[in-house]
Amino acid sequence: MMKLKLSILLSFICSSLVFSQDNPTNTTPANPEKKTLTALKIDQNVTIDGKLDEPFWNTAEKATDFIMFQPDNGKPELPEEKTIVRIAYDNEGIYVGAEMYQAKENLLKEITQRDNFGTSDHFGVFLNGYNDGQQDFRLIVSAAGTQMDCIATQETGEDYSWDAVWHSEVKQTDFGWIVEMKIPYAAIRFSSKDKQVWGLNLFREVRYKKQKYAWNKIDTNIGNILQQAGILNGIENIKPPIRLFFIPYASGYVNHNDEGTETTFKGGMDIKYGINDSFTLDAILVPDFGQTTFDNKILNLGPFEQQLNENRGFFTEGTDLFNKGSLFYSRRIGSEPSGDVTLGENEEVEKMPTTIDLLNALKISGRTSKGLGIGVLNAVTKETKATVVNTETGDRRSVVVEPLANYNVLVFDQRFRKNSSISFVNTNVMRDGSFKDANVSAVLFDLNTKANTYKLSGNFKYNHINDIEDKNGFNTNIYFAKTFGKYRFNGGANYVSKDYDINDLGINFTNNYHNTFANFSYRILNPTKLFNSFYLNANTSLEWQNDTGLVQNAWFSGSMNASNKRNDDFGIGIDLNPIITYDFYQPRTTGRYVYRPKSVGSYIYYSSNYNNPFAIDFNPYFYVYEQDKRNSYGFNLSPRYRFSDKFFLTYGLNIARDNDDKGYVDNTETDIIFANRNVTTIENSVGGKYGINSRMTFNLKVRYYWSYSEIKNYLTLLENGYYEPNTEYKENNNDNFKSWNYDLSYVWWFAPGSQVSVLYRNNATHYEQRLNKNIIDNLAHTLQNDLNHTFSVSVKYFIDYNKAKNWL
Incomplete structure (x- = not known):
């Protein structure tokens, strides 16, 4: 049986290598020369009004000649739809002035909520204060003036739950539209060096044609977009002000149901403090999540809990470090009580709390000039009790169903060579009294070739549960991928032990198995006569239960996704489970x-x-x-x-x-x-x-x-x-x-x-x-x-x- 499994894995890898040979598009891409822009030092007040009427805008260096990266990769922008951007700075932050040329009748400007792109034209600034090609702070403005911001990494993509405080205004003009921005240093992260060298790319979307442009060329033949930024020079000897912010809040609630009407008032404060140029402390005192978006609850007939989205701002904003290794499921903090109620004769539960109150929470995160990212997240929840009543005597007693508990996440993430990293992650839950404690640790690595053409990644995760009966388990994974060209592939294997359990602060549904998996894909890099984009994808996986050797998953899936010349998207897919499998x-x-x-x-x-x-x-x-x-x-x-x-x-x-x-x-x-x-x-x-x-x-x-x-x-x-x-x-x-x-x-x-x-x-x-x-x-x-x-x-x-x- 083991020989069969190894032969299947080897066949995946060998067929992948054969599939990628003798194809002219699979040559290693060259590293093009990066564009550079020098920021202008200023010492005058700037009014952010979208007019660009301060004199320094006329003398600042221009960023021009944007290049399309979707859908017609590499095509220069049209002269009548050109883009001109200038950047200046002082001790408070950087200033961006952008002019987008476009016919008025083609300008789209739907008004939306923050972080909702809608149907609008857009301009954005992508900043990397360490110029390490691994994380962007992206700040985008629509033609209607709506702000969008996110943290972008190669591992997790764009995280729009992150919100910064920055300033922007837009104006429509005879030639098109203007964006003026002020980005305080507090909104981004960078080293403490006297002479700053930042990664920079500038983004524009011409919405009516669904075309996206970048100042520094983005070659879609290469999978890593973050590595393809230009350079921002000129920021020197800045003395950023103290980064200390208070966000007090007050709220009032009137709640009415069949039991009556209840009025409550709450007040509290969030604190953000810049420990230094690189690290920030976020703390929440007396939290209030009463206006959080509702959960889409379902009829759940399966063996696993429903996984819910996190909608609480503190646990979504700037948490990319804490999501390393997928060990942190923030809905565990403040979820349903974990304890049971033992009933005596003639007793029943009169009141069972459905949630646990959060007392306070804080997180410290940042990255040193040497590329070491450090993150600490801590939260404390209060003791929670259920009420039990004796139906004959009417006596009531309280039962602790969740004790005072401390939740902690610690992350060290070392970046190197501008596209690789090694990480250590630890999560810990400590509960008061005889309730169980849990500890999970993980080591992860993500290695990429210098030209961003191949990737090797993997991890080892280990858990210890301190309960009536202690448990120790582990999970290990290896993954290899070709990440450039029209034809790409990846494959890997995974082993999960019987006692692997991260569910005190993470979420995991299955354990006690090992598997192999592979993926093959093909895409066009430029439009054809029929398609603006076209993508073929094939996936396969085999999974065996460790104790019995029975196959518990065996599937193949294939899909085609495309966009036609009218910018309509469509696709088709097939899922095949060709053999009998077993559900444990x-x-x-x-x-x-x-x-x-x-x-x-x-x-x-x-x-x-x-x-x-x-x-x-x-x-x-x-x-x-x-x-x-x-x-x-x-x-x-x-x-x-x-x-x-x-x-x-x-x-x-x-x-x-x-x-x-x-x-x-x-x-x-x-x-x-x-x-x-x-x-x-x-x-x-x-x-x-x-x-x-x-x-x-x-x-x-x-x-x-x-x-x-x-x-x-x-x-x-x-x-x-x-x-x-x-x-x-x-x-x-x-x-x-x-x-x-x-x-x-x-x-x-x-x-x-x-x-x-x-x-x-x-x-x-x-x-x-x-x-x-x-x-x-x-x-x-x-x-x-x-x-x-x-x-x-x-x-x-x-x-x-x-x-x-x-x-x-």
Whole structure:
């Protein structure tokens, strides 16, 4: 068996190498000479108004001759759509003035919320204060004046949850439009050297043609875009001011439901302190997440928890370092209590908390001039208790279901050769008393050739759980990839031990397996007569359970994605599971498994050009299984209409149907019970926006989710993983789950970093085992089931110490 597995892995690698030979596009790309721009030192006040009327703008060096990188890579910009950019600096920050030439009738400028690109033209500045080709601070402005900012790395892509405080204004002119920006040094990171040399690229999107340009040429033949920046010189002997910022907030909530009306007020503060030029401390005191976006809860019939998005700003902003190794799942902090309640005679749980309050949190992150990144994140949650009542005597007692707990993440990330890194990550959870503690450590490496043509990466992760019975486990991975040219490939292997468990501060669903995987892809680098872009992709994976040697995953997938000359996107894909595999998680019992039949599925998608006022997305799919009458099908349909640059609405309909699905139901004293069932899901959503200006918007988000499972007959799981009919089991295990959410908000960024937010929210969640297949009746029943209404107002104000000290 081991020889077979090794031969499969070797065949993947050998076929990959053969596939890439004798192709003229696979020659190693040359490293083109980088463009340079010198920033102008100034000592005068600058008004950020989009006019560029200060005299120094006329003398500053120009960055010109932008080059297209999508879709027609390498094509120069047209003279009538040229771009001219100048950069200056003082001790407070850098200043950017950009002129974009374009016919007025072709300029698109939809007003959106921050970090939402919408249908607009854009200009951006990509800065790397260490010039190490590994992390950009990207600050972008739309033609409507909306700001977008992100941290970009090769490993994680663009992270738009990061928000900086900077200034920008735009103006439309006779020749096109202008952007003027001030980027305080506090918004970015750089070394403490007297003479600064930064990585710089400048970005422009000409939206009506869906063309993207860069000042320093980006060769899409090379996978690493961050390595292809130009150079910003001239910044010398700067003395940045103290980086100390206070963001106090106050909020009020009125909550009404069937139990009555409750009014609460909260206040607190975020603090940001620049320890030095490179490192920053972020602290949150008395946090308030009451206006956080709602979770899209679902009917979860599988063996694993639903993974939820993080919507709390503190845990999303600037956390790229802490995501190294995928060991940190921030929703663990403040999630449901981990402890159980032991009930005595005639006792029942009267009140069980669903969340844990966060007492405080802080993070320190930055990078030295030698490329060493250091990150520390710490959070403390309070002791949480459930209330138990004796139904005969009425006596009540409290039970600790989550003790005082400390969560910690520590990261060291050493970059070298401008495109490689070695990292150490540690996560630790310490709980008061007899509750379990957990510690996870990992070593990771990411090595790239000098020309960014090949990659070798891997990791080793080790966990220790201190509980009633201690557990130690590990996970190791090796990965190799060709990262340039039209033809690319990658492959690797993974081994995960039986006791690998990172779920106290991370999230991991499966363990006790080993696998091999490979990917092959082809793309065009320039448009053809039919396509602006065209991409073929093929993936395959084989996975074996460690104890039994049984195959628990074996699949192949292929896809084609393209964009036509009208800028409509479309694609098709196929998923193939060609052999019987075995699922060791559905039975919810150690050592037991259930077989999964062979299957084949396919999908298509179509997304029309969003530049048009009306656009539509459509994505149907189906799967067929080699088992009884089992199949799955469904579709996503989402039309959208842009009434004007201010007003926009979109509707989403998601319908899914699983026929003769085989799923776990119960575990009796003698048997594991499965069911043959039909599962239907219908999800409706509406999103809307009305933008008064680039800093003030009304936003609508509505979601009604309904899913039900109807039992056809029961089955007993046999020792060999197959089933036999069960006519003795009589419990009703039908499921009927509904979730309703309605958010209407008003957001006003009245100053950089300062915001007023007004939110009206109503929501309800209802679960029952009574089936009713009428969608309107179910909605009415849900809204009548203790609908919760919340009205809240929150104000936060950004205070710069350097200005505040003058107030005194």
